[in-house]
Amino acid sequence: MTPKLGMGPLRREQIVRATIRCLARDGYAGLTMKRVAAEARVSQGILHYYFRDKAAMLAAAALRVTADLDRRVAAEARGARDARARLRAVIRACLETAVESRDFWTVFIEFWGEALHDRRLAAVNRQAYARARRLIGVALARGRATGHVRRVNPEEAAAVVLGLLDGLSLQLTFDRRLMTLSRAARLAETVLARYLTPGDPR
Amino acid sequence: MTPKLGMGPLRREQIVRATIRCLARDGYAGLTMKRVAAEARVSQGILHYYFRDKAAMLAAAALRVTADLDRRVAAEARGARDARARLRAVIRACLETAVESRDFWTVFIEFWGEALHDRRLAAVNRQAYARARRLIGVALARGRATGHVRRVNPEEAAAVVLGLLDGLSLQLTFDRRLMTLSRAARLAETVLARYLTPGDPR
DNA sequence: ACTAGATAATTGGTCGACCAATCAATAATA
DNA sequence: TATTATTGATTGGTCGACCAATTATCTAGT
Numbered sequence: 001m002t003p004k005l006g007m008g009p010l011r012r013e014q015i016v017r018a019t020i021r022c023l024a025r026d027g028y029a030g031l032t033m034k035r036v037a038a039e040a041r042v043s044q045g046i047l048h049y050y051f052r053d054k055a056a057m058l059a060a061a062a063l064r065v066t067a068d069l070d071r072r073v074a075a076e077a078r079g080a081r082d083a084r085a086r087l088r089a090v091i092r093a094c095l096e097t098a099v100e101s102r103d104f105w106t107v108f109i110e111f112w113g114e115a116l117h118d119r120r121l122a123a124v125n126r127q128a129y130a131r132a133r134r135l136i137g138v139a140l141a142r143g144r145a146t147g148h149v150r151r152v153n154p155e156e157a158a159a160v161v162l163g164l165l166d167g168l169s170l171q172l173t174f175d176r177r178l179m180t181l182s183r184a185a186r187l188a189e190t191v192l193a194r195y196l197t198p199g200d201p202r
Numbered sequence: 203m204t205p206k207l208g209m210g211p212l213r214r215e216q217i218v219r220a221t222i223r224c225l226a227r228d229g230y231a232g233l234t235m236k237r238v239a240a241e242a243r244v245s246q247g248i249l250h251y252y253f254r255d256k257a258a259m260l261a262a263a264a265l266r267v268t269a270d271l272d273r274r275v276a277a278e279a280r281g282a283r284d285a286r287a288r289l290r291a292v293i294r295a296c297l298e299t300a301v302e303s304r305d306f307w308t309v310f311i312e313f314w315g316e317a318l319h320d321r322r323l324a325a326v327n328r329q330a331y332a333r334a335r336r337l338i339g340v341a342l343a344r345g346r347a348t349g350h351v352r353r354v355n356p357e358e359a360a361a362v363v364l365g366l367l368d369g370l371s372l373q374l375t376f377d378r379r380l381m382t383l384s385r386a387a388r389l390a391e392t393v394l395a396r397y398l399t400p401g402d403p404r
Numbered sequence: 405a406c407t408a409g410a411t412a413a414t415t416g417g418t419c420g421a422c423c424a425a426t427c428a429a430t431a432a433t434a
Numbered sequence: 435t436a437t438t439a440t441t442g443a444t445t446g447g448t449c450g451a452c453c454a455a456t457t458a459t460c461t462a463g464t
Contacts, residue, residue: 011439027319028231033424043441048425106318113315115376116308117229126377159381160389163369170368171361174317175328179361187362194396213413235450245415250451 012050012060015040019061024103028058028110055114059124062111065104066128069097073135083143084193090136091165091188098169099181105173133158143196150198160195164188214252214262217242221263226305230260230312257316261326264313267306268330271299275337285345286395292338293367293390300371301383307375335360345398352400362397366390 018040022031033054037044051057076093080086098105115121136158143149149157168188171179220242224233235256239246253259278295282288300307317323338360345351351359370390373381 025319027315029316030319032422034422044424045427045442046440049439054424109311109318110315112372112376113229113312114231116311117227117232122376129373129377156385156389159370159373160366160393163373163389164362164366164393165369166372167365167367167369168361170314171331171365174314174324175331183358187358187365191362191366191393191397195393234448236448246450247416247453248414251413256450 011042011046015042015047015050015057016060016064019057020065020103020107023058023061023110024106028114031058055118055120058111058114059120061107062115062121062124062128065107065111066124066131069094069104070131070135072097077135077139083139083146083148086139086142087161087192087196088189090139090161091192092185094165095169095172095181095184095188098172099176102173105169109170109173129162132162136161140196147198149196152196157196161192164191213244213248217244217249217252217259218262218266221259222267222305222309225260225263225312226308230316233260257320257322260313260316261323263309264317264323264326264330267309267313268326268333271296271306272333272337274299279337279341285341285348285350288341288344289363289394289398290391292341292363293394294387296367297371297374297383297386297390300374301378304375307371311372311375331364334364338363342398349400351398354398359398363394366393 015036018036019031022036022039026035031054033044033047036057037047047057051060073090073093076089077086080089111121112125115125133155137154140149140152140154140157140161144151144154165188168179168184172181172184217238220238221233224238224241228237233256235246235249238259239249249259253262275292275295278291279288282291313323314327317327335357339356342351342354342356342359342363346353346356367390370381370386374383374386
């Protein structure tokens, strides 16, 4: 290829994107430097020029995916005016990502598996969850301020939102016939509205 | 070792258990026939005597884990008398498993990653989810019959229960400081009670 | 009871394929 | 010319699968 100065960050990004595609296609067990190099249309050697080793590449891929999801969720939530609309935006952004760009969610799942056995990856994972909890927590706090959300521990409520979205996204990823985007979104909205709306239904 | 006739099923089980332990310890990427053989205290060759290939071993491990979880959930749910108690029993059984025998949930996560790229494993996964949905659906249907559960689509409600339990179990697996068993159980019970109890909280 | 196959269970080693990482050499830019 | 970027070949090692040989157990005939 034609090396150009200042290409560093671009090449790196190119390799990370290729890693994500390979990971989605073949899984971590089938992820090889050769395949990533072929997918990125570069030589094998250069992968180790930009990344110390394979695990570093996986971590970069995970960081990129979580950052993209964050950006997408934040962008959709920005347009919403009240707490309920904001929550709905978060729900739709997460679930849409799980359906439309299946790669993302596939990478997440592969990544979880490795994060259980690699400290670096585990740290990345914890950070991603913490950021998501914070993002959701802010939305909930605003809702509580305007009286649309009942008095709940924001941290716990964020964990509930996150957990439900994770679980539904898994179902969306594994069996798209049984679980559709519209159904998942409707369910999530109903469950969370009932959980968060003031008043005791019992 | 000393081969004995009728040892077949025992050896097989022994290998499956060793596979589960190895999977929990090293992940699928680090799962090798050599390690499983060492863990099971048998020779490498015999693994291929009982299983066609590595994927078959993984599938057997996944089947064993799901069956164990099923049995455990069913056992705890049997003691409950009304719908609410039954739901609570299911919640506790699932979440306790996620905490106590971490191996189980680890195997699930590793398994998901591979199931995304292997048809056989994907089929096993679908079956497991279908069985879980059915089990939960039955509990919900009984609750509806006695008027303790509002009118909801049982299939959808089961998906919600399953999704929430999956999501909370993930959090329990990844960060036991932030999410504890008692907190997860309390959250799940609150959310699901509000979702399923008759009456409109809005 | 004893033994001679037949069968089931198990071993240890072999083999080709493939992998991650390294490196000397080279090309492009500053 | 010095630095950065990139290549392609090499290397040492490991992996999954396969297989010939061996041992244990069962069965039937005597």
